[in-house]
Amino acid sequence: MSSLKESFANNKGLWIFFGCAFLVALILAAVFSPMASKSPDGLEKMAKDKGIASKAKEGTGALKDYAVPGIKSESTSTRISSVAGVFIVLGAGLLVGLLACGLGHLRKRQGAGADEA
Secondary structure, eight states, X not given: OHHHHHHHHHTHHHHHHHHHHHHHHHHHHHHXXXXXXXXXXXXXXXXXXXXXXXXXXXXXXXXGGGOOTTOOOHXXXXXXXXXXHHHHHHHHHHHHHHHHHHHHHHHHHHHHHHHHX
16 A cells, blocks of 8 residues: 555655546546537447448446436436546546556565575
């Protein structure tokens, strides 16, 4: 736990940068997501043009088509799902980062143990 406090103290500017970037991502997701194009993206259009889309199975995800079940307003539903996406990506990134840091510390300990032997 003390190494986390040391990491924050040593990299305070980096943590502030990531915090600001997270806030910008949240604001962009909440404000601009309802303005996104309703047209299919390139991959979806290509799949329709080549006849692949008709063979695909329809997704059953919780936020399918950026819609939140129970929210009637399409704009509000899109905003909520976009903000949820920001949190999901942040969580995945933090998990990968923490695992990478944890493995790095583990390797350092194993290396230190090998030097002593």
